[in-house]
Amino acid sequence: xxxxxxxxxxxxxxxxGKILSNDSNISLDEATTVVSGQIxxxxxxxxxDLAEEIDREVDALIExxxxxxxxxxxxxxxxHSDLFAIIKRMIxxxxxxxxxxxxxxxxxxxxNKDPLSVxxxxxxxxxxxxxxxxxxxxxxxxxxxxEVYLLLENGFLEGATARMRTxxxxxxxxxxxxxxxxxxxxxxQAYAAFERLAEIEAAEHPEAMLSVTFxxxxxxEAEDAAKSWVAKYGEVIKHPYEWARPLFPGKRGRVHFSDxxxxxxxxxxxxxxxxxxxxxxxxxxxxxxxTRFDGDHLFLTGSEKVYAEELCYLIHVVxxxxxxxxxxxxxxxxxxxxxxxxxxxxxxxEESYYATTSxxxxxxxxxxxxxxxxxxxxx
Numbered sequence: 480x481x482x483x484x485x486x487x488x489x490x491x492x493x494x495x496g497k498i499l500s501n502d503s504n505i506s507l508d509e510a511t512t513v514v515s516g517q518i519x520x521x522x523x524x525x526x527x528d529l530a531e532e533i534d535r536e537v538d539a540l541i542e543x544x545x546x547x548x549x550x551x552x553x554x555x556x557x558x559h560s561d562l563f564a565i566i567k568r569m570i571x572x573x574x575x576x577x578x579x580x581x582x583x584x585x586x587x588x589x590x591n592k593d594p595l596s597v598x599x600x601x602x603x604x605x606x607x608x609x610x611x612x613x614x615x616x617x618x619x620x621x622x623x624x625x626e627v628y629l630l631l632e633n634g635f636l637e638g639a640t641a642r643m644r645t646x647x648x649x650x651x652x653x654x655x656x657x658x659x660x661x662x663x664x665x666x667x668q669a670y671a672a673f674e675r676l677a678e679i680e681a682a683e684h685p686e687a688m689l690s691v692t693f694x695x696x697x698x699x700e701a702e703d704a705a706k707s708w709v710a711k712y713g714e715v716i717k718h719p720y721e722w723a724r725p726l727f728p729g730k731r732g733r734v735h736f737s738d739x740x741x742x743x744x745x746x747x748x749x750x751x752x753x754x755x756x757x758x759x760x761x762x763x764x765x766x767x768x769x770t771r772f773d774g775d776h777l778f779l780t781g782s783e784k785v786y787a788e789e790l791c792y793l794i795h796v797v798x799x800x801x802x803x804x805x806x807x808x809x810x811x812x813x814x815x816x817x818x819x820x821x822x823x824x825x826x827x828x829e830e831s832y833y834a835t836t837s838x839x840x841x842x843x844x845x846x847x848x849x850x851x852x853x854x855x856x857x858x
Contacts, residue, residue, distance in 0.1 A: 482528045490518060490525050544781055551634040551782045557756050559790060562838045566628050566794055569831035573805045574621045576824040580809065581614050583816045602668075609656060609664040610815055616653040617808045620646060624801050631790055634782030637758040637765070639793055644759060647752050648736060651806040654743045655723060657811040657813045666712060666722035672704035787846045788800065791839045802832040 481489070491514055498510040523530045556563065603611065623646035630639035656664050679698055682691040708716050716719045720734040726742065727734055740746060757764040769779050809825045812818075 483529045486525055489519070490514075490521070494518075503736060543673040548633065548782050551784055552632060554784055555632050555634060555790075559787075559842070562790070562794060562842065563628065563632055564834070565831060565835045565838055566624075566798060569798060569801060569828065569835055570621060570624045570628065572619075572824070572828045572831055573624070573801050576616050576805055576809055576828065577621060578823070579821055579824060580617075580812050580816065580818070583818045584610055584614065584812075587816060604665055605661045606815060608668060609661045610812060612656055612664045612667065612768070613653060613808045613812060616649055616656070616805060620649050620653070620801065620804045623649065624797050627793065627797050631785055631793060634784055636783070636785050636789055636793075640754065640761050641783075643793055643800075644752060646800050647748070651739050651743050653804055654807050655726070655739050657807055659723075659726060663723060663725065666716065666725075666769070669708040669712060670719070670722045671715055672701060672708055676701040676705050706723050718744055748796075754792075754796075761822045787842050791842050794835065798832055801827060 488785065491511070494514045494517070495507070495510045498505060498513060499507065503822075507739070518525070623642050626642045627639045630636075630642065652667075656667060676698075679693050679701055683693065705717075715724060718733055720736060720739065723734050723739060724730075725739060740749065740752070756762070770780050771778060805828055806825055809821060813821050
């Protein structure tokens with residue numbers, strides 16, 4: 480009986496021979512490429528026993544991966560239950576602040592104290608738009624904080640780092656919108672039309688793996704919106720972050736996120752933003768550190784326990800971003816919506832923030848003490 484390798488070789492030889500005999504203009508390499516693609520749909524006919532063996536291995540590995548993921552989660556929850564409980568409470572508190580402010584905005588609308596400012600085309604503008612933008616961005620910041628917490632709890636450090644960067648960017652943009660005149664929120668909204676148009680063009684690109692055809696009316700609406708914004712703000716509005724151009728008079732070249740970062744933080748948190756950059760952009764350092772010589776497989780392919788130092792660092796950054804964003808946005812909206820009492824919620828949030836910081840310091844102290852003891856034991 481011929482082994483699996485020989486069966487595959489027989490299939491290749493036979494199919495390549497058929498292609499070459501039917502088309503004298505095709506090269507051997509081209510024929511081989513064609514057969515390499517079509518063989519994937521024939522594997523169970525060519526090597527049925529091997530295919531079933533792999534099926535059994537996959538089924539077993541699913542159970543192993545599920546069990547491993549459960550152990551990682553259990554271990555993370557057991558070792559850091561207090562820290563996770565505090566950050567969950569902090570996120571919930573920020574969420575509740577968002578809900579209360581949103582409800583207040585709705586009440587004002589019903590009473591017509593602050594009706595939506597609408598331009599001639601039915602677009603929300605002015606301070607109401609700024610308010611809606613800030614509420615929406617704050618809601619997204621709460622969602623991103625939740626993602627980071629859940630990814631860390633389940634052992635996905637790089638995923639948590641990537642979402643933390645998005646949270647950082649959203650925090651900076653919300654600060655820019657909040658401290659600026661409503662026209663900046665209007666320009667920010669205008670740029671959404673170009674993002675939508677780019678999304679449609681990417682989905683409909685002829686070389687897209689899963690090309691999607693949008694209804695013509697959707698594309699037309701996006702194109703019309705883009706044209707109207709260009710007519711109002713000029714061609715520059717097509718480019719990312721150019722919505723913030725009025726904040727940088729005299730600046731040469733394009734406006735970039737780094738400009739917004741300097742405007743808000745003076746680069747005080749640039750190190751936190753760049754942390755884990757190699758993982759976000761798939762640098763070689765991340766690839767090299769994917770190796771695990773002490774595990775049952777050489778390369779990390781799933782979840783892994785997050786060490787205390789890394790966990791504390793990310794939770795600290797996330798809690799700081801959540802506190803800062805909520806404080807800035809709340810103060811802006813409390814003034815706009817004349818609801819001074821809502822400052823109480825920010826005070827409650829600050830208590831959770833300090834509790835988070837205190838727990839992080841406790842964990843770090845214990846970790847440092849353990850490291851010292853380990854060093855002495857090696858002497």
